[in-house]
C-alpha cells in the first residue's frame with residue numbers, strides 16, 4: 001500500500017471512531033514525559049509491551065505471518081527512560097574500560113543505542129522482531145541474520161512485502177546515504193502512532209533535555225554533538241516516518 005493511501009485510510013478509520021463524534025478531528029496528545037519514557041503508559045501484550053492500537057495491529061500481522069510458517073516474536077518493545085539509562089551506562093562503562101576516551105565511547109554507543117530520553121522504544125510503538133520458529137543464534141539482532149543466508153531471511157522477505165499494510169515500517173533502513181543509527185532490519189515502528197509522536201517530540205527542547213541528562217558521559221554532550229545527534233540519529237530515518 002502506498003503511504004498516502006495508508007495514511008488516508010488510517011485517518012478515516014480514526015475519524016470513524018464513534019466517541020469522537022462526526023465533526024471532531026483526532027489529534028493525539030502526548031505529554032513530554034510520555035515522549036521521554038518517563039511516564040507509566042498503559043501497555044498491552046504477552047511478553048512485550050505496546051500501546052493498544054500497535055498491539056492490535058501486531059497481533060493481526062502475527063496471525064498472517066503464522067500462515068506462512070513465520071512466528072513473529074518481539075524481543076524488545078517499550079523501554080522506559082530508566083531502562084535505557086541502564087543500557088547506556090553499561091555500554092559506557094564497558095567501552096571506557098576497554099580504553100576508549102569518553103567521546104569515542106559515546107560515538108560507539110550511538111551506532112546502535114540511544115541516549116536515554118531519545119529512544120523510540122520509549123513510545124510503545126516500536127519493536128524489534130525475530131522469527132521464533134528459527135533456532136536462535138547467539139546474537140539475534142545482527143544484520144547478517146536477515147540476509148540471504150541468515151536464519152531470519154524468510155521473515156525479512158515476508159515483512160518487506162506485508163508489514164506496511166499492517167502499519168509497520170522499518171525505521172533505520174539500509175539506505176546508504178542515511179546517517180545516524182546503522183541499518184536495523186529487525187526494528188519496526190507502528191507508523192499511525194509514531195508519526196504524530198515524532199512530530200510532538202520535535203516540540204521538546206531536546207538540547208536542554210540532553211544537557212540536563214544526568215547520565216554517564218553527559219558532560220561531553222556539546223552543543224555541536226547534540227545538534228548532529230538530533231539531525232542524524234533522531235531525524236535521519238525512513239522518510240515515510242517524518
Ligand SMILES: [Zn+2]
Pocket residue numbers: 076121126127128187
Ligand atoms: Zn529497536
